[in-house]
Amino acid sequence: xxxxxxxxxxxxxxxxxxxxxxxxxxxxxxxxxxxxxxxxxxxxxxxxxxxxxxxxxxxxxxxxxxxxxxxxxxxxxxxxxxxxxxxxxxxxxxxxxxxxxxxxxxxxxxxxxxxxxxxxxxxxxxxxxxxxxxxxxxxxxxxxxxxxxxxxxxxxxxxxxxxxxxxxxxxxxxxxxxxxxxxxxxxxxxxxxxxxxxxxxxxxxxxxxxxxxxxxxxxxxxxxxxxxxxxxxxxxxxxxxxxxxxxxxxxxxxxxxxxxxxxxxxxxxxxxxxxxxxxxxxxxxxxxxxxxxxxxxxxxxxxxxxxxxxxxxxxxxxxxxxxxxxxxxxxxxxxxxxxxxxxxxxxxxxxxxxxxxxxxxxxxxxxxxxxxxxxxxxxxxx
Numbered sequence: 222x223x224x225x226x227x228x229x230x231x232x233x234x235x236x237x238x239x240x241x242x243x244x245x246x247x248x249x250x251x252x253x254x255x256x257x258x259x260x261x262x263x264x265x266x267x268x269x270x271x272x273x274x275x276x277x278x279x280x281x282x283x284x285x286x287x288x289x290x291x292x293x294x295x296x297x298x299x300x301x302x303x304x305x306x307x308x309x310x311x312x313x314x315x316x317x318x319x320x321x322x323x324x325x326x327x328x329x330x331x332x333x334x335x336x337x338x339x340x341x342x343x344x345x346x347x348x349x350x351x352x353x354x355x356x357x358x359x360x361x362x363x364x365x366x367x368x369x370x371x372x373x374x375x376x377x378x379x380x381x382x383x384x385x386x387x388x389x390x391x392x393x394x395x396x397x398x399x400x401x402x403x404x405x406x407x408x409x410x411x412x413x414x415x416x417x418x419x420x421x422x423x424x425x426x427x428x429x430x431x432x433x434x435x436x437x438x439x440x441x442x443x444x445x446x447x448x449x450x451x452x453x454x455x456x457x458x459x460x461x462x463x464x465x466x467x468x469x470x471x472x473x474x475x476x477x478x479x480x481x482x483x484x485x486x487x488x489x490x491x492x493x494x495x496x497x498x499x500x501x502x503x504x505x506x507x508x509x510x511x512x513x514x515x516x517x518x519x520x521x522x523x524x525x526x527x528x529x530x531x532x533x534x535x536x537x538x539x540x541x542x543x544x545x546x547x548x549x550x551x552x553x554x555x556x557x558x559x560x561x562x563x564x565x566x567x568x569x570x571x572x573x574x575x576x577x578x579x580x581x582x583x584x585x586x587x588x589x590x591x592x593x594x595x596x597x598x599x600x601x602x603x
Contacts, residue, residue: 232271232550234256234342239574240267242347252288252325252356259354260347265431265573265580267349272342276361279336285343286329287358289319293351294392294453295429296320296402299358300346301332306339313344320402321351321433322409343415349427349436349453352579385458389500390456390463390492403452403459410450410468418473419445420599422513424460425480427453429569435584441592445599448472456484457498461602464505473513474600475478478591479504480518492534496541503551514598516591517542518557523577526565552598556590 235244241263251257260269277283283301291297298318302312312335317328334341343360347353380394392401413419419443423429429451432438438449450468452459460481469477481502485495499517506515519539524531539555546553560571560583567576573581579587 231273232345234272234274237270238268238382240265240269242267242269244271247354249387250290250354252290252354255338257290257354257356259352260297260345260346261352262293262347262350265350266294266427266575266578267347270344270346272344274340274342277303277334277338277341279338281334281377282333283334283341284329284361285316285332285359286327288325288327288356289317290323290325290350290354291319291321293434294321294349294353294451295353296348297353297355298344298346298348299328300344301334301341302344303334303338303341305337305486311335311338315346318402319353319407320405322510325354325356326379326515330353338536350431377418384488388457388485388488388494389461389501390458391461393462394452394455394459403454406452407463407466408470410463411466413448414468414471417471418446419448420474421448421478421595422469422472422474423447423449423451423477423478423480425451425478426455426484426552427451428483429478431579435581435588437584441588445595451480454484455481456488456490457481457495457502458488459496460502461505462501464509469506469509472510474510475513476509476516476595477513478516478518478595479503479506482542483523484518486534490536492541495538496545499542500545508551514601515551516523516594516598517546517551517553518591519543519553519557519577521557521583522561522567525567525576529565532565551595554594556586559586559590 243261243263247259248256282313285301287299288318289297292318294508296318298315300313301410302313305311314332316330319326345355382393385392396402404507430453433449482499522535543553545551560568562568571580573580
C-alpha cells in the first residue's frame with residue numbers, strides 16, 4: 222500500500238452492500254511503512270469492499286496473502302471474487318479474516334478459479350461497525366498446466382452447534398461463513414478477564430458492541446474502567462455460555478450493564494421464552510459476580526411497524542423485564558419508546574439503514590437514559 226495519495230493506488234473499485242464507508246490510505250496504522258489501506262464504517266455498521274482486478278483463467282490456481290487488522294467491532298476479510306464475461310458473480314472465496322480485539326494477523330490461502338471465469342478481483346472487505354485495515358496484500362498466480370484443474374465438489378457450510386430448546390440453555394455462538402470467529406472473540410474476552418478488575422462491564426450483543434465507536438464511550442465510560450463484552454448475533458444462550466466459560470471471572474465488576482434479547486427472535490424464541498433467558502442471565506450474574514449490581518435495559522424496537530407484531534413483542538418483553546428489577550441489585554431502564562414516532566414508526570435519525578442497529582443519535586438517547594442510574598450505582602459501592 223505504498224503508492225497513492227488519499228487511497229492506495231489501484232484500489233479504486235468499491236461496492237457497498239449497506240451503510241456508509243470511508244476508504245483511505247492510513248499513515249498512522251500500518252504493518253509495513255508508509256501506510257495501509259483502511260475501510261471505515263460511518264454512522265453504524267456497514268458491509269462494503271474495495272477491489273483490484275487481475276487477469277485469470279478458469280482452473281488457474283492463485284495464492285493470496287495479506288495482513289489484516291480490525292477495531293470497533295469490525296470484521297476484516299481478504300477474498301478472491303470471480304466473474305463471468307457478463308459480470309455475474311460466480312464465487313467469492315474468503316482466504317482469511319481478522320476480528321476486533323487482536324493485533325495484525327497474516328492470512329493466506331490457495332484459490333482455484335472456477336471454470337467459466339472471465340475476470341477476477343482481489344477483495345478487501347469490511348463487515349460491521351468500526352474500521353478494517355489491510356497491508357502487504359500479495360497475489361502470486363501459477364499456470365494451470367496442461368488443462369484446467371477440475372473443480373472440487375462444493376462442501377456444505379458447517380452447521381454449528383445445535384440450537385438449544387430454550388433460551389435459558391447455554392449454547393455457543395456460530396458464524397457459518399467464519400466457523401472459528403465467535404470463539405476467537407470469546408478467547409479475547411477471557412484474556413481481558415485475566416488482566417484484572419473492571420468496574421463496569423457492558424454485556425450483550427451488537428448493540429452493546431456498537432458503543433465502541435461512540436465518542437461518549439471514550440470520553441465518559443472508559444473513565445470508570447469499563448470493558449465492552451458485546452458480541453454480534455448473541456442471544457441469551459450465547460451470553461450464558463460466555464459467562465459459564467469465565468469471561469467475567471477475575472473482573473469483579475461493580476456494575477454490569479446488560480442489553481440482550483433482540484437476537485432471540487432470529488434464534489426462534491418467543492417473548493416469554495426470551496424473558497426466561499434474561500432471567501437465567503441475571504441468575505448467572507448473581508452467582509458469578511455476587512457483589513455486582515445490574516443495570517438491565519429494555520429491548521429496542523426494530524424494523525417497520527407493519528402489522529404491529531414486532532412492537533408487541535418488544536413491549537411484552539420489556540414489561541416482563543421490568544418486573545425482574547428489585548431496585549436494589551437489579552435496576553431496569555427502558556429507553557426504547559424514545560426511538561419511535563407518535564405513529565409507532567422508527568425515527569429515521571435513530572437507526573442505521575438496516576432498521577435494527579442504532580445511530581449515533583440513538584446512542585446519545587441511550588446514554589442520557591442510563592448515565593444518572595449508572596453513576597448512582599457506582600457511588601453506592603464507594
